[in-house]
Amino acid sequence: MTPISLSPRRRAWQRFRRHRLGYWSLILFVGLFALSLCAELLCNDKPLVVRYQGQWYFPLVQTYPETVFGGDFPTPADYLDPFLRQRFAEPGNFALYPPNHYSFNTLNYFAPSPNPAPPSVENWLGTDDRGRDVLARLIYGFRLSVVFGLVLTVIGVVIGVITGALMGYFGGRFDLVSQRLIEIWSSMPELYLIIIFASIFDPSLWLLVVLLSAFGWMGLSDYVRAEFYRNRTLEYVRAARALGLGNRQIMGRHILPNSMTPVITFLPFRMSASILALTSLDFLGLGVPPTVPSLGELLAQGKGNLDAWWISLSTFAVLVITLLLLTFMGEALRDALDTRKADAP
């Protein structure tokens, strides 16, 4: 016996940590995602703090008209305007800008070169064909893709686990009927449905989430069903029944924790599949509206402007790194949950 008692979850975590590549991928991925969550502080066309004529202003949280800073019009201030910049540069005033002066939809009306513009000091990764900063769009696009993947994965896991658990636990006729229903449902042409819906409704992120998660849970429910089928005949389940536990307690407390291995193993792969789905739909123009920052839309622009190499190359790099990190994490998870591997420290 070991002196310290570790739960199976703790031991799996230790095995995961021993998988160096996967462990560092996780750290890097979480770090990048955390950075992208603060995208407003990194890439924004509004200064973080402004001191103007002895007063503090916070453009990030409040919209000020141009007249506040001595402009002529009551429209919202454009902080990239050289006139405003000049006012901020006067003694006693100052403006603290984020590292990158552009948000994902910022159009620089004062840009010196035509669009798409190559990388420069002002636009670190250049601009796209509408003059929007590529770096800002990449960071916001990465955040959107990951959040989208997370949401889709969570919804898919919840629906898949519930249906799979019910089918596997109750079995019999219920299982037979639901399996046939799933077969019918899964034979619907997903892509056509998305195209049809995209033309009926305004394309939006939520429409995509609903459509993709309506079909995304089926693969997982098969695995969970098989695990429940196997586990419900084991003796600890019979012992629980003999103790007088109800179905819900047996499913939740006894079988579910022992059936989570395929679910957890597939998480990173499901996420990368979701991200890829969003990217390809956007690339085809069936996804989110063009104002939303998206990696697929950038790829399409890269294809449309082959000479603007900075668009396609940087987008490609972001996609590859994201998917690669997820795959490495998935491999490490699979190893960590493989109980046949030795537990030696």
Added chain:
Amino acid sequence: MSQALLDIRQLSVSFGNGAGEEAFQAVREVSFAIHPGERFALVGESGSGKSVTALSVLRLVADARTQGRIFWNGENLLDKSERQMRGIRGADIAMIFQEPMTALNPLYPVGRQIVEAIELHEGLSRQAAGKRAVALLERTGIPDAGRKFHSYPHQLSGGQRQRAMIAMALACKPKLLLADEPTTALDVTIRAQIVDLLRDLQQEYGLAVMLITHDLNLVRSFATRVGVMEKGKLVECEDTERLFASPREPYTRMLIESRPRRSVTPTAADAPVLMRAQNVEVSFSRKRDDWRWWKKDSVAVVRKITLGLAEGETLGIVGESGSGKTTLAMALLGLQRMSGGDVEFQGERIAGLDKARLKALRAKVQVVFQDPYGSLSPRMTIAEIVGEGLALHQPELSVAERERQVAAALAEVGLEASILHRYPHEFSGGQRQRIAIARVLVLKPQVLILDEPTSALDVSIQQQVLELLAGLQRKYKLSYLFISHDLAVIRAMSHRILVLKDGQVVEEGETEALVAAPRHPYTQALFDAASLHGKLP
């Protein structure tokens, strides 16, 4: 004696590489020799390294470091190339395994698997090899061998599969047969037949046999010489007669003496009958094989069983696999739908109970299962496992009080409270079975159904668990329904015995009277096979 056939010198086998992982020594400096035509037995409990020793003779242990020398006819097998070893495996040294269902390839007919071995090693034509395979199947006692030649493993019974395995092992006339627990997976009556067959074949072919087993009964009736292994070491190696007459090592003595001792407390004459079952019937429906696929056949698994269980009494239920023992237990627990009959607990019919009463009954009638590895959920701590029933049946208890009762139940089965927050994987089989007993004990049940509670345990631990159960019965006047295929255990534990065959009770009676004079031929065969003659210590 003549020159040794197999001479093992200072054999050590260890797993795990030295870097980072700690190497585990499965076999430590074992030396012994087997002569032509000898019946040698290697005895030991699980994890003693006996199977690893046999497998390393054939160099079939994966990822292990082997040291020492293994001489086969004067040549060191450890120096041979893998190619040379393939010529020896099956042809000179053959092996039969414990579980014939997994040792035979399920996708090929058994005949073809035997033919394959003959073709490979002797280069005979397919016809000649086929003829020899049929003759071998016939010799090993498979009826209608010509037809069974084309049968797939799942179409044969367990005993027939083991016979086919033996035929396959003998196909190339080996000089040494390694038999790794060849009878453990079989029913008692078939066990005796397989041992007889092995002995006959051994004499007929002049084979040397190395039998690996944990079953001392088997060793006594089969082997001429015995080696006892403990924790990878060969502690004693002696002629069978002398070993059983005067064991030198304490470990050997412990093994010999750890056959179950009778420990039964007489019940009070006026003990009330707690549980009563009348004409219990259970049947399953099965799809028909013929063209009327929409119709279902009903297969009776338990037929009209009537029994009663008094307070403080142990009722032993004996039967071979498929006799309906476990199904009967599940029906008595109310976990299996009955197709007829009644089960009463303290005068109340279980079938008519509402939900709340049924829940109360669950606390009174509890069950302990055979497999201590499968019956504890691997992702719950011991405190959670043992405390779960309390939380359900006595939700009014405070957390501290519940923990106190769990610790008390663990103390009752001889475990310390310090294990509360550990997980099942850290415990041995015997400890796990104690935890399983603590789980039911904490509910203060009156009737315990024990479904093969010691079958998965080593003999020495088996005795400890049996003593624990007997002590608990004395202390709390528990009633046991003790289900087992092992007559020695049943005889040691029960007041009365019920013999089950094909779902029916063939004989019933007081333990000693029944053992002394069984009337039904099936019971006689069962007792003969288990060689239970003479009194228990």
